Each structure stands twice: as structure tokens, then as C-alpha cells.
Amino acid sequence: MSDTDYMQMAIEQAQAAAQQGEVPVGAVLVGPNGEVLARAQNQMRRQNDPTAHAEIVAIREACAKLGNSRLIDCDLYVTLEPCPMCAGAIAHARLRRLYYGAGDSKGGAVDNGVALFAQSTCHHAPEVIGGLREGACADLLTDFFALRRNEPS
Amino acid sequence: MSDTDYMQMAIEQAQAAAQQGEVPVGAVLVGPNGEVLARAQNQMRRQNDPTAHAEIVAIREACAKLGNSRLIDCDLYVTLEPCPMCAGAIAHARLRRLYYGAGDSKGGAVDNGVALFAQSTCHHAPEVIGGLREGACADLLTDFFALRRNEPS
Numbered sequence: 372m373s374d375t376d377y378m379q380m381a382i383e384q385a386q387a388a389a390q391q392g393e394v395p396v397g398a399v400l401v402g403p404n405g406e407v408l409a410r411a412q413n414q415m416r417r418q419n420d421p422t423a424h425a426e427i428v429a430i431r432e433a434c435a436k437l438g439n440s441r442l443i444d445c446d447l448y449v450t451l452e453p454c455p456m457c458a459g460a461i462a463h464a465r466l467r468r469l470y471y472g473a474g475d476s477k478g479g480a481v482d483n484g485v486a487l488f489a490q491s492t493c494h495h496a497p498e499v500i501g502g503l504r505e506g507a508c509a510d511l512l513t514d515f516f517a518l519r520r521n522e523p524s
Numbered sequence: 525m526s527d528t529d530y531m532q533m534a535i536e537q538a539q540a541a542a543q544q545g546e547v548p549v550g551a552v553l554v555g556p557n558g559e560v561l562a563r564a565q566n567q568m569r570r571q572n573d574p575t576a577h578a579e580i581v582a583i584r585e586a587c588a589k590l591g592n593s594r595l596i597d598c599d600l601y602v603t604l605e606p607c608p609m610c611a612g613a614i615a616h617a618r619l620r621r622l623y624y625g626a627g628d629s630k631g632g633a634v635d636n637g638v639a640l641f642a643q644s645t646c647h648h649a650p651e652v653i654g655g656l657r658e659g660a661c662a663d664l665l666t667d668f669f670a671l672r673r674n675e676p677s
Contacts, residue, residue, distance in 0.1 A: 421616035456612025463574035484645040485638040
């Protein structure tokens with residue numbers, strides 16, 4: 372499978388989240404041999420868990436599957452640029468590569484905000500490929516919030 | 525109970541973590557009326573979970589208890605200055621106050637490193653009281669790593 376195939380899976384996770392009224396962000400965690408270790412979606416509201424961003428859910432699931440707190444040679448695909456919490460978790464998990472779709476000028480912490488991986492205090496920085504299927508990933512959020520604005524309150 | 529009492533509880537959690545071979549960090553989450561909602565310790569290794577820092581475990585447990593992803597008017601006591609992941613989670617959870625013991629010049633993200641809560645992109649910043657029982661909290665880590673260095677390898 373190609374990088375865009377994995378991102379398509381993440382987009383489908385985000386779409387499923389939107390249908391549940393969650394901010395649509397999806398993630399896929401891929402192992403060293405290209406195997407999908409986890410598919411996950413934002414589930415903060417459903418779980419009443421402020422840490423249940425798609426990236427955190429995917430990392431926890433993949434670690435449980437591998438029986439290891441480090442995801443060596445594993446890659447994460449996520450539809451939105453990770454926030455500080457998720458960027459920190461990505462560093463702790465020692466992920467090899469991060470592919471993200473849409474940039475997030477407000478909440479992002481990779482190429483925006485605190486640019487965590489570029490800081491001297493960051494103990495592990497993955498290779499970062501931003502903007503993969505950027506348009507489709509950004510549309511997920513634009514459409515979601517446009518729909519909510521038009522809902523009767 | 526006083527602030528130092530809550531921090532003592534967090535210290536006891538850290539001590540219990542050390543006995544299990546975990547980097548000793550403990551946390552206590554206190555509700556609006558002073559009730560203890562969660563006591564938690566770092567359990568990254570035992571759980572094979574890079575997100576299982578004491579703060580994250582405490583936040584998740586308190587949110588589950590309250591059935592809410594926001595911990596309005598709640599305070600967190602933690603023995604070590606939170607890392608970027610945990611500082612991000614604290615912001616997401618909308619905690620009122622953060623009390624921490626020892627500063628962390630390498631891994632901290634509150635008064636060190638990216639100083640997350642001081643950034644314009646940070647959507648919620650708790651009141652921060654650092655250095656509460658600083659000596660005892662720092663000793664936990666110093667003693668733990670000194671012991672490990674002296675172990676036969």
C-alpha cells in the first residue's frame with residue numbers, strides 16, 4: 372500500500388468520527404513491514420476523555436498489540452497536524468515518521484505553535500511529511516464545522 | 525487537607541512506582557470540593573504505554589469518574605514538572621491549577637522547554653504553582669537513578 376492509501380484509511384476514520392459528532396480527525400499506525408497496527412479516530416466526547424485524540428488512541432492500541440512502549444520503525448498517518456499532547460506522545464513512542472494531512476495554525480505543534488520536534492529539549496524527533504492529501508483532510512474539518520454552524524441550536 | 529498533604533499523596537504514588545521499577549512520578553487529582561478524584565503513578569513500562577505518565581492516568585481516571593472530558597475547577601498535584609504531552613493534556617482537560625514539585629530542565633514544558641502555557645497558541649492555561657515540596661520530589665528521582673546506576677548490569 373502507498374502513503375496515500377494509508378492516509379485514505381485515516382480519512383475514513385475521521386469521517387466515521389464526524390458521523391458520531393466528534394471533531395473529525397483520524398489516524399493509522401503502520402508497522403515496519405507495512406502492516407496496519409491500529410486505525411483510530413478522535414473520541415474525546417464519546418469517551419469523556421480529553422486525551423482520546425486519534426493519535427493517542429492509535430499509539431496506545433499499537434503498543435498494546437506489540438507489547439512494547441516504543442514503536443520503533445513505525446509510522447503514523449494522521450489527518451490533522453498533531454497538537455502538543457500528541458506530538459509529545461509521538462516523541463515518547465519513538466515513531467519513525469509522521470505523515471499529516473492538514474496543517475493546524477491554531478492547535479498544531481509540529482510546523483506551527485511550539486514546533487516541538489525542532490526544540491533542543493525534544494528527545495526524539497520523527498521524520499515529518501506534512502500536507503499529504505491536505506485538501507481532503509482540511510475539507511473534513513471545514514465541512515464539519517460549517518454543518519454545525521447551520522444546525523438549529 | 526492542605527496543598528502539601530495532596531503533594532504527599534503524590535509522593536507516595538511515586539514511591540510505589542519506583543518499587544515497580546518505574547521512573548518515580550506520582551500525581552493526585554483533586555475536585556472542586558477538595559475530594560481526591562484520582563491518585564496515579566507513572567506506569568509506562570508496566571503497561572507498555574508511552575502515554576501512561578502519572579498525569580495522563582490521573583486525568584483519564586478523574587474524567588471517567590465525573591463523566592466529563594473537562595475537569596472544571598479541578599487541580600492537579602504532580603511530583604515532576606509535566607512534559608509537553610502532559611502539559612497539552614492539562615490544557616485539554618481545562619484544569620484550574622497545576623501544582624508541581626521538582627522542575628525538569630530536560631523534559632519539562634511548563635517553566636522549562638516550550639513553556640506551553642505561556643504560548644499564544646495555548647487555548648487554556650492553568651494557574652501554576654511550582655516547587656511545592658521540591659526537595660522531596662527531586663530526591664525521588666535522584667535516589668531512583670543513583671540506585672539503578674549501582675545495580676549489577
